[in-house]
Amino acid sequence: xHWLARQALRxxxxxxxxxxxxxxxxxxxxxxxxxxxxxxxxxxxxxxxxRADLGLDRPMLVRYFDWLGSALSGDxxxxxxxxxxxxxxxxxxxxxxxxxxxxxxIIAIGIAVPAALLSVRRPGGLFDRLSAxxxxxxxxxxxxxxxxxxxxxxxxxxxxxxxxxxxxxxxGLWDNLQSMILPALSLGLIEWTVLMRVLRSDLLTTLKEDFxxxxxxxxxxxxxxxxxxxxxxxxxxxxxxxxxxxGGLIGGAVIVEQIFAxxxxxxxxxxxxxxxxxxxVQGTVSFIAVGFVVVNFLVDMLYAxxxxxxxxVRFRS
Amino acid sequence: MSGAVSATPLLSVRDARVGxxxxxxxxxxxxxxxxxxxxxxxxxxxxxxxxxKSVLVRSLIGLVGSGSGAIVGGEVKLDGQxxxxxxxxxxxxxxxxxxxxxxxxxMTSLNPVMKIGRQIGxxxxxxxxxxxxxAARRAVELLVEVGIPEPERRAHQYPHELSGGMRQRVAIAIxxxxxxxxxxxxxPTTALDVTVQRQILDLLQREQRERDMAMILITHxxxxxxxxxxxxxxxxxxxxxxxxxxxxxxxxxxxxxxxxLLRSLPRLSDATHTRLSAIPGRPPDLARxxxxxxxxxxxxxxxxxxxxxEPALVREGGRGFACFHPLGGGGxxxx
Amino acid sequence: xxxxxxxxxxxxxxGRPISWTLALPLAWVALVVFLAITADWxxxxxxxxxxxxxxxxxxxxxxxxxxxxxxxDMLSRIIYGGRTSLIVGICAPFFGFLIGGxxxxxxxxxxxxxxxxxxxxxxxxxxxxxxxLALTFVAYLGQSLFNVTLALGILSIPAAARVSRANTLAxxxxxxxxxxxxxxASNWRILTREILPNLLPPMFAFWxxxxxxxIVAEGALSFLGLGIPAPQPxxxxxxxxxxxxxxxxxxxxxxxxxxxxxxxxSLNFLGDVVRNMVDPRRSSL
Ligand SMILES: Nc1ncnc2c1ncn2[C@@H]1O[C@H](COP(=O)(O)OP(=O)(O)O)[C@@H](O)[C@H]1O
Ligand code: SF4
Ligand SMILES: [Mg+2]
Numbered sequence: 047x048h049w050l051a052r053q054a055l056r057x058x059x060x061x062x063x064x065x066x067x068x069x070x071x072x073x074x075x076x077x078x079x080x081x082x083x084x085x086x087x088x089x090x091x092x093x094x095x096x097r098a099d100l101g102l103d104r105p106m107l108v109r110y111f112d113w114l115g116s117a118l119s120g121d122x123x124x125x126x127x128x129x130x131x132x133x134x135x136x137x138x139x140x141x142x143x144x145x146x147x148x149x150x151x152i153i154a155i156g157i158a159v160p161a162a163l164l165s166v167r168r169p170g171g172l173f174d175r176l177s178a179x180x181x182x183x184x185x186x187x188x189x190x191x192x193x194x195x196x197x198x199x200x201x202x203x204x205x206x207x208x209x210x211x212x213x214x215x216x217x218g219l220w221d222n223l224q225s226m227i228l229p230a231l232s233l234g235l236i237e238w239t240v241l242m243r244v245l246r247s248d249l250l251t252t253l254k255e256d257f258x259x260x261x262x263x264x265x266x267x268x269x270x271x272x273x274x275x276x277x278x279x280x281x282x283x284x285x286x287x288x289x290x291x292x293g294g295l296i297g298g299a300v301i302v303e304q305i306f307a308x309x310x311x312x313x314x315x316x317x318x319x320x321x322x323x324x325x326x327v328q329g330t331v332s333f334i335a336v337g338f339v340v341v342n343f344l345v346d347m348l349y350a351x352x353x354x355x356x357x358x359v360r361f362r363s
Numbered sequence: 364m365s366g367a368v369s370a371t372p373l374l375s376v377r378d379a380r381v382g383x384x385x386x387x388x389x390x391x392x393x394x395x396x397x398x399x400x401x402x403x404x405x406x407x408x409x410x411x412x413x414x415x416k417s418v419l420v421r422s423l424i425g426l427v428g429s430g431s432g433a434i435v436g437g438e439v440k441l442d443g444q445x446x447x448x449x450x451x452x453x454x455x456x457x458x459x460x461x462x463x464x465x466x467x468x469x470m471t472s473l474n475p476v477m478k479i480g481r482q483i484g485x486x487x488x489x490x491x492x493x494x495x496x497x498a499a500r501r502a503v504e505l506l507v508e509v510g511i512p513e514p515e516r517r518a519h520q521y522p523h524e525l526s527g528g529m530r531q532r533v534a535i536a537i538x539x540x541x542x543x544x545x546x547x548x549x550x551p552t553t554a555l556d557v558t559v560q561r562q563i564l565d566l567l568q569r570e571q572r573e574r575d576m577a578m579i580l581i582t583h584x585x586x587x588x589x590x591x592x593x594x595x596x597x598x599x600x601x602x603x604x605x606x607x608x609x610x611x612x613x614x615x616x617x618x619x620x621x622x623x624l625l626r627s628l629p630r631l632s633d634a635t636h637t638r639l640s641a642i643p644g645r646p647p648d649l650a651r652x653x654x655x656x657x658x659x660x661x662x663x664x665x666x667x668x669x670x671x672x673e674p675a676l677v678r679e680g681g682r683g684f685a686c687f688h689p690l691g692g693g694g695x696x697x698x
Numbered sequence: 699x700x701x702x703x704x705x706x707x708x709x710x711x712x713g714r715p716i717s718w719t720l721a722l723p724l725a726w727v728a729l730v731v732f733l734a735i736t737a738d739w740x741x742x743x744x745x746x747x748x749x750x751x752x753x754x755x756x757x758x759x760x761x762x763x764x765x766x767x768x769x770x771d772m773l774s775r776i777i778y779g780g781r782t783s784l785i786v787g788i789c790a791p792f793f794g795f796l797i798g799g800x801x802x803x804x805x806x807x808x809x810x811x812x813x814x815x816x817x818x819x820x821x822x823x824x825x826x827x828x829x830x831l832a833l834t835f836v837a838y839l840g841q842s843l844f845n846v847t848l849a850l851g852i853l854s855i856p857a858a859a860r861v862s863r864a865n866t867l868a869x870x871x872x873x874x875x876x877x878x879x880x881x882x883a884s885n886w887r888i889l890t891r892e893i894l895p896n897l898l899p900p901m902f903a904f905w906x907x908x909x910x911x912x913i914v915a916e917g918a919l920s921f922l923g924l925g926i927p928a929p930q931p932x933x934x935x936x937x938x939x940x941x942x943x944x945x946x947x948x949x950x951x952x953x954x955x956x957x958x959x960x961x962x963x964s965l966n967f968l969g970d971v972v973r974n975m976v977d978p979r980r981s982s983l
Pocket of ligand 2 (some may be wrong): 618619626654657659662663664665674686689
């Protein structure tokens with residue numbers, strides 16, 4: 047438990063610094079909010095009035111702790127534009143973003159794991175070389191480019207799937223999936239490459255171990271040796287990389303939501319940025335960063351579930 | 364071995380060869396080894412590290428090859444059945460049922476992320492058709508048999524939660540689970556504490572006797588083979604250089620390398636680990652072997668002929684040796 | 699940045715003589731660089747000149763790569779856009795490496811509190827999804843070539859710091875460094891004369907990869923309309939513009955996409971080759 051406590055403390059420190067940094071970026075950098083909101087023609091009195099309303103005339107640190115205090119009690123303020131509570135706005139859009147990222151992750155893992163397993167059956171063989179080349183190609187494809195290509199291919203040329211527009215789950219699973227499949231592919235088809243490479247390399251290392259020989263000596267067929275003995279001990283780097291890549295996935299989601307006009311958190315953030323909606327941007331960026339840190343923390347914990355050796359070291363010492 | 368007995372041997376190996384193509388050329392790790400092993404007997408394979416013992420036995424059961432660029436040759440028969448001619452599937456079935464293997468390092472030979480009970484039961488379910496509960500029950504019985512206290516609790520633990528000696532006991536339980544006819548133990552005590560080495564060897568010997576298995580006991584230490592093997596095959600540089608019953612070997616080796624191994628044994632009173640480096644010089648580089656006897660550079664009996672020609676393994680009175688100037692036994696093998 | 703596998707799956711293998719896997723990417727990158735440098739002197743039409751009658755023309759003898767939504771010459775815009783991509787792609791990692799390299803070296807050399815501080819700082823930068831951080835920076839700094847470069851430069855600090863820290867740790871205990879210390883060389887001198895030269899090869903290999911990553915990131919910012927401001931062409935911006943006419947004039951999006959893809963692919967190939975030369979064993983970052 048000692049280890050858990052230390053990790054929790056670290057998590058708290060990082061979260062504090064992250065929100066502070068967000069606050070500083072949004073508040074220190076040039077570009078006056080009041081001017082942005084009221085436009086260039088506002089009188090100095092109007093501006094001063096608005097600043098006082100927003101509390102912008104008080105020292106920055108005081109404002110930060112005010113903000114942090116309300117944030118901890120679940121209040122991220124209200125958008126300048128719509129007057130909507132920021133947390134509510136995020137909560138409304140979060141399911142779309144989560145669905146997008148989870149589907150992308152499923153696609154990525156769903157391609158990466160079989161590809162890696164097939165590759166190591168014959169390292170240097172035809173499948174291995176083909177999948178390595180495919181991975182290299184997809185790795186050089188930015189997600190915004192892939193999104194455009196998928197629209198061109200599946201919406202315009204083949205006319206199979208909608209190019210934009212989101213159908214919520216309430217309108218039926220099939221419509222919902224149809225509107226999400228291209229966005230999810232735009233992310234997943236890139237992510238799998240990294241996962242495949244990492245897993246392949248770890249599998250090759252594991253397959254040289256004695257316990258693999260022993261599994262073969264028990265008479266297990268090759269595919270069972272791979273799945274039951276090699277896969278799990280080879281998946282630790284994979285988990286780390288999945289965790290690390292969640293950052294890239296979040297960035298990708300911002301772009302993909304924009305391309306496919308999905309009402310997710312990323313699009314909320316972009317709208318806030320274009321509208322100079324300071325409170326909204328502050329809240330959304332903090333929320334994303336906190337979410338990212340927490341997910342990474344959870345991924346770390348997942349090790350303990352997967353690897354009994356880690357569990358042993360961490361929880362008993 | 365034991366030439367006098369003429370029943371069909373359990374295991375019969377003829378001209379086993381394993382080559383690895385490396386950047387430095389073809390490395391002959393095993394070069395034309397032949398031997399027979401009768402049911403219920405124990406063969407000790409002895410030789411310095413790197414002499415090809417592990418590669419030899421692994422090649423017999425198809426565990427070298429795939430992926431490592433190895434070229435495997437020769438004939439292997441188990442119970443008169445040619446193993447090299449079997450389909451992959453039949454071979455796997457035979458391997459799982461009839462042959463058990465214990466590796467050197469129980470640290471690396473057990474799956475770190477699978478519970479012990481399941482690792483033992485796995486072979487039973489596959490080869491003996493037990494269901495999950497029956498396999499789990501049998502796994503616990505096997506843990507009892509190999510002398511692990513609290514077997515029920517241990518079955519639910521992972522390898523890292525056990526000591527090295529315990530882990531090797533688990534490895535033995537896995538190896539004997541399916542009642543194999545042949546047990547291969549590849550330096551089963553080398554990675555263990557001196558204090559538990561004897562226990563593990565005793566356990567192996569007891570299991571071998573009780574189950575009437577044949578056993579191949581690989582070791583770099585003639586002393587380990589001494590009380591436990593019926594026959595001994597000495598390997599040097601990928602070849603069998605001397606074969607005889609254990610008694611004959613200890614009474615009088617014919618091959619100078621065997622003699623050197625015997626000399627490097629600690630005295631009776633000495634309990635510490637044997638150091639084979641007591642033999643001056645080093646084994647030859649397998650990738651660039653010249654003509655002549657591989658042991659010649661380190662041999663005190665060598666002659667000009669030893670450097671020019673390679674001695675073949677000759678049989679004489681039920682034992683075999685590869686040397687132009689064999690020790691003892693009066694005459695010599697020179698034609 | 700991604701961890702990539704060792705073993706033969708890297709497409710460019712080691713030890714092969716110069717082959718098409720090296721020559722083609724090299725030629726393509728050289729072409730892009732050459733055109734970006736000479737863009738002003740090779741008689742290209744003004745990349746911002748609009749000719750609305752001639753909008754969305756497919757490639758022809760007059761407009762080699764066609765025209766865009768506003769009738770601007772695509773070839774010219776791609777070449778000038780390449781200039782933008784290269785400036786940002788080359789300078790941003792350089793900036794990041796200057797700062798990140800210094801942080802990583804101090805952390806790896808002094809260890810202790812300095813290390814703790816540096817690792818903490820990097821942890822915090824890494825706690826932001828990179829694109830979100832870049833968006834926020836650019837949005838509040840204001841969109842300009844310099845600010846985009848600065849924002850993306852900051853993003854490359856953590857990775858650069860990690861590489862230099864790991865390598866400094868590895869070198870700081872070598873005999874020649876200890877020897878320099880015993881003869882009384884100052885820390886500054888040891889860092890710059892003994893350790894820095896050994897850091898340059900891995901940092902260079904890493905920089906090559908960073909260039910392609912930053913080019914993609916700049917493309918993403920421009921694509922979202924938060925990169926280099928409007929009339930100035932950039933690949934990401936062109937792809938975003940082309941998205942609107944994807945059904946009637948797909949070339950407006952597909953051509954810049956193809957150019958960007960080839961450039962990033964080539965840089966990755968070259969990065970792979972250099973990385974294998976610098977360190978055949980550790981190819982993950
Ligand atoms: N996969 C392999 N590739 C190349 N050489 C190998 C391989 N496996 C073993 N060898 C070589 O074969 C020789 C014999 O090894 P081994 O059988 O393990 O020796 P021993 O078990 O007697 O100590 C050694 O020189 C070793 O380097
Ligand atoms: S053949 Fe010659 S060199 Fe080889 S062991 Fe016999 S005496 Fe020694
Ligand atoms: Mg061995």
